[in-house]
Amino acid sequence: MQNDPLTFGQLLERHERELFAYALRISGQRADAEDLYQDTFLAAFRAWPPPRRGNERAWLYKIATNRAIDRERRARRVVASVDDLALAATELDDVTLADLAGAIETLPAGQRAAFILRKVQGLAYVEIAVALECTEEAARARVSEALKKVKAAVA
């Protein structure tokens, strides 16, 4: 178990790689992903200290997810990139990545975030709950609902 991060640098070095990957997956475009990564960490620095010690990872995902959803509401355009969804496809047989990307694209923002957090980023439900500001049960329900829709869409 790592110690609590004391500095911005520690937070960055521990979590920036996966947050950047998440930003790429959820926004689908490099320029948007860079903005999202930057906004997320700047918001974390401004809001320092992290609200719950030991839970910084989920806190960062929460900031990133909220910002991604806000951006999408403004832009009405978010597509998870096809390549980045390769991992998510493993549960679904005989489905092309293009089908999958299309299906994920049609999900409401909250469900899409839940799906990517669970199936691509591999977060635990307790972390997804923090990231999406809901209970663990609600996080499970969102992922399951998203999975059902994706399966139906690609069936």
Place this chain on the structure above:
Amino acid sequence: MDTALGEARERLLAKAKKEGLTTIGYDVLGSPLGPLWVAIGPKGVTTIHYGSEPSETELRRLVRVYGPGVVPDPKRSSALARELDQYFNGKRHEFDIDVDLSGLTPFQTKVLVATAKIPFGSVSTYGTVAKRAGNAKASRAAGGALNHNPIPIVVPCHRVVGSNGALVGYAGGLDTKRRLLAIEGADVSRRH
């Protein structure tokens, strides 16, 4: 780190700096003594730590004095890196770069200031340093202060030895102390 993330990080940190969110820049430098974690603050070098990660104690001191805005920033340490390189190659006998001892106790500060005055290639004793720091009886405490020197090499605590000339101790290991004294051609075989 891959290029896309590296570039994104650089832009992020530039923006954080512009907003006044960052205070200290750090980097890990390679050296003949292994990796050195170094940090530069608004007043100068705050830290040189043997190893690629700082100690928790050191980070706590930096955060206490300068807040949590301690971020990776290789450019900021380039002057220090240059001076250290010259020193290790025997081409520099004094460091020109400013040091920042903020956040230390008054006694520790005095001990380190006295230590900084020991010239290249000479050695002094814990007793002498304690005396110069204003308390001749505090040689043991001076040893403790030197053991927690946050800026070794530049503040040359390796030049302080026991009254019988024994090397006694060094946070970076006795071997490191021996090597630093060898770089300086210091004679530690005789009594001081």
